[in-house]
Amino acid sequence: SQQGEEDPQALSIQEGENATMNCSYKTSINNLQWYRQNSGRGLVHLILIRSNEREKHSGRLRVTLDTSKKSSSLLITASRAADTASYFCATVGGSNYKLTFGKGTLLTVNP
């Protein structure tokens, strides 16, 4: 079953703008991860935020987590055409080693 739900399903912006994607989930989690997938390729891990963390940064990426609302957001600042990809959130619950993925947000950055 898919736990995460990303919003919006698709997002189109101009190069240099910021992109924000949201993820909601249903059950308690150990951590939440964001992955990127270029068209027809495998997924690449971007960032992980643990359930006791509220915000994390990595380069142009900023992730927030609100466990009371069961939601997370991924912000990409100063976007580039190379950021065009699908972005997925994935949750890990308790001692379960499985990742549960959402359906993803397709981000298009126009040059």
Added chain:
Amino acid sequence: DGGITQSPKYLFRKEGQNVTLSCEQNLNHDAMYWYRQDPGQGLRLIYYSQIVNDFQKGDIAEGYSVSREKKESFPLTVTSAQKNPTAFYLCASRRLAGVSYEQYFGPGTRLTVT
């Protein structure tokens, strides 16, 4: 050059035939996973294995089988019992020691069954 390899990249089969997808990793990871991805969808877990000679069903195991005879290898067989086998299949692995939950993905195999 460490990583996960999947072969072939594209695979075509006739309905009723079994087909085996290869997944090999040289990252010395304990756990390996198989996912299925349909157009516009997220990933759904088929099978996973945390140790050699042991594996567990994921959310959509029906019509699939796996083996884990070596730590490096986790092949997936799509049997004729799988009703809608055409999809993009992704293999992943991760370390179980420590606190890293990050999964490393292969490039995927696109299977088309006609």
